[in-house]
Amino acid sequence: MITSVLVANRGEIACRVFRTCRQWGIRTIAVHSDADANALHAREADAAVRLPGASPADTYLRGDLIVKAAVAAGADAVHPGYGFLSENADFARAVRDAGLVWIGPPPEAVEAMASKTRAKELMGIAPLTDPADVTEADLPVLVKAAAGGGGRGMRVVRDLADLDAALTAARAEATSAFGDGEVFVEPYLENGRHVEVQILADTHGTVWALGTRDCSLQRRHQKVIEEAPAPGLTPELTAELHDLAVRAARAVDYVGAGTVEFLVADGRAHFLEMNTRLQVEHPVAEAVFGIDLVALQLRVAEGHALEADPPRARGHAVEARLYAEDPASGWAPQTGRLHRLAVPDGIRLDTGYTDGDDIGVHYDPMLAKAVAHAPTRAEAVRRLAGALERAVIHGPVTNRDLLVRSLRHEEFTSGRMDTGFYDRHLTDLTRSAPDPLAPLAAALADASTRTGRFGGWRNLPSGPQVKRYAVAGEEHEVRYHHTRTGLTAEGVHVVRADPGLVVLETDGVQRRFDIARYGDRVHVNATALTALPRFPDPATQHAPGSLLAPMPGTVVRVAEGLTEGSTVQAGQPLLWLEAMKMEHRITAPVTGKLTALPVGVGRQVEMGALLAVVESD
Numbered sequence: 001m002i003t004s005v006l007v008a009n010r011g012e013i014a015c016r017v018f019r020t021c022r023q024w025g026i027r028t029i030a031v032h033s034d035a036d037a038n039a040l041h042a043r044e045a046d047a048a049v050r051l052p053g054a055s056p057a058d059t060y061l062r063g064d065l066i067v068k069a070a071v072a073a074g075a076d077a078v079h080p081g082y083g084f085l086s087e088n089a090d091f092a093r094a095v096r097d098a099g100l101v102w103i104g105p106p107p108e109a110v111e112a113m114a115s116k117t118r119a120k121e122l123m124g125i126a127p128l129t130d131p132a133d134v135t136e137a138d139l140p141v142l143v144k145a146a147a148g149g150g151g152r153g154m155r156v157v158r159d160l161a162d163l164d165a166a167l168t169a170a171r172a173e174a175t176s177a178f179g180d181g182e183v184f185v186e187p188y189l190e191n192g193r194h195v196e197v198q199i200l201a202d203t204h205g206t207v208w209a210l211g212t213r214d215c216s217l218q219r220r221h222q223k224v225i226e227e228a229p230a231p232g233l234t235p236e237l238t239a240e241l242h243d244l245a246v247r248a249a250r251a252v253d254y255v256g257a258g259t260v261e262f263l264v265a266d267g268r269a270h271f272l273e274m275n276t277r278l279q280v281e282h283p284v285a286e287a288v289f290g291i292d293l294v295a296l297q298l299r300v301a302e303g304h305a306l307e308a309d310p311p312r313a314r315g316h317a318v319e320a321r322l323y324a325e326d327p328a329s330g331w332a333p334q335t336g337r338l339h340r341l342a343v344p345d346g347i348r349l350d351t352g353y354t355d356g357d358d359i360g361v362h363y364d365p366m367l368a369k370a371v372a373h374a375p376t377r378a379e380a381v382r383r384l385a386g387a388l389e390r391a392v393i394h395g396p397v398t399n400r401d402l403l404v405r406s407l408r409h410e411e412f413t414s415g416r417m418d419t420g421f422y423d424r425h426l427t428d429l430t431r432s433a434p435d436p437l438a439p440l441a442a443a444l445a446d447a448s449t450r451t452g453r454f455g456g457w458r459n460l461p462s463g464p465q466v467k468r469y470a471v472a473g474e475e476h477e478v479r480y481h482h483t484r485t486g487l488t489a490e491g492v493h494v495v496r497a498d499p500g501l502v503v504l505e506t507d508g509v510q511r512r513f514d515i516a517r518y519g520d521r522v523h524v525n526a527t528a529l530t531a532l533p534r535f536p537d538p539a540t541q542h543a544p545g546s547l548l549a550p551m552p553g554t555v556v557r558v559a560e561g562l563t564e565g566s567t568v569q570a571g572q573p574l575l576w577l578e579a580m581k582m583e584h585r586i587t588a589p590v591t592g593k594l595t596a597l598p599v600g601v602g603r604q605v606e607m608g609a610l611l612a613v614v615e616s617d
Helices: 011-023 040-044 063-072 089-097 107-114 116-122 160-178 235-251 282-289 293-301 377-390 400-407 421-429 438-451
Strands: 004-007 027-032 047-050 077-079 141-145 154-157 183-187 193-201 207-219 222-228 256-265 268-275 316-323 336-338 340-342 348-351 357-359 366-374 392-394 465-471 474-483 486-488 493-497 501-506 509-518 521-524 527-531 546-548 553-558 573-579 582-587 592-596 610-616
Touching (some): 011 027, 011 040, 011 293, 011 348, 011 366, 027 040, 027 063, 063 077, 077 293, 107 116, 107 268, 116 183, 116 268, 141 160, 154 160, 193 235, 193 293, 207 282, 222 400, 235 256, 256 293, 282 366, 316 400, 400 421, 438 465, 438 474, 438 486, 438 493, 438 501, 438 509, 438 521, 438 527, 486 493, 553 582, 573 610
Parallel strands (some): 004 077, 027 047
Antiparallel strands (some): 141 154, 207 222, 256 268, 316 366, 336 357, 340 392, 465 474, 465 527, 474 486, 493 501, 501 509, 509 521, 546 610, 553 573, 573 582
């Protein structure tokens, strides 16, 4: 019987596994890098072990240190979570060799399916593994990392001239994320649907196929919204997907939880890969089938048999991934203090953060997963969209607006989406539309803290007070007056103006604005604003054409032959910045001359640091 579990992972998935372990009376053990010493998963565990390492991100890839930590802390089992070492057969063997229970599939099954190229061969599908074989007739193709997942190490190529650059970038990103730079090339099916099957197998020969999930809403091959069951599939196609998933599991004598992924196009299922671990989106399967997959993983690891048939599915579940990223800066990952994160009752929130935690630069920028379950798809989608809209998220910029608008988009609500959804709609879905009254509410709340509700007025007429705010990259100026009856503003009736609450009336309708301020950052309901100084600081001004770091990170590449004085073309890549295990390309904004390049490979930079200056012709 398992009595103590070490989770060889961090953040949200570690906290999620710990939750089930506590319910089962199992002692929990965390591992952490120096950057994670005060992280939620380290604080929640019954015991925590520091992992030394050259860099925080690489620390969790040191299987030898994790096994040593498990033995030292008295663990009798290891749960790998997802990412990092979860699909590393050598790590699974090392855990078993140390006399510990491995809460996952046999190393041989991990080995057979961990490489996407080997998995395709096992299923009788051959990718174009040699880039030299790619011709114009094969386009478009997808360059894809052989290991790992999460959208990293993937590039779509539509022009042969771009293939070499895509291979270089994919290899670099795969090496950084998974410690394995192997990539392959396969045909890219336009506008298919990404559908997967959750499987669970025991050591007694039973394999469950737990419905289907649709994960078609993806940006940069990173899943954004997932749901179960996948809408609109025929019973025949669903049965085929189940059969193929079970066949893949039996082919490698699979044990435990896993996922078999497909691309569905023209009514046909195309095998993509098998993930030999728990998936990020596993909560939707749990909600629909009324199960706890981590609890079942524990039971299977203890040798218990599953029931002959899986439980019946009930209702529909939808999950949205909340990321700290800024659409106004090219979806750059965001860092900083997460002051507040809360969703309405009735919504499941899986997260590795709590109020007051800092979001660092070393890891994936996902803050949380929000999950809604309801009797029908329409109800689940509506419930999740409404909950996200009312969620309290105070801190870095997030993709919350994208999630809400995506869930309410007609193409999604009707179940007609595919993997090209964001290619078609991302611009419209991220078009800035801040609440026009939010800046005024912020200004009135600030004024109330300075003067009191009825203070600051003058006997003689005077000009209005003026404040400026930045909202979604745009500047907004607001004006208001102090009078003997309180604060007033043109076009609205100020019903109430307090530091934390402003009530404004327009056309006979009163609206409530909840205000929270953290330094120069102001949150007004769901709108985030930055208070701007009355007079700009000359020291913060940069020369025209300056390229600033959109996030903290490390310069990992500079374009070959690029030096100060080089002539560059608009859109030409200048350098690559790595942050949160992904590469971000910095390009020339205009055609002209590179007049400054103050950074080099290996240089760590803070957000806003000067990277280059391009003077326009």
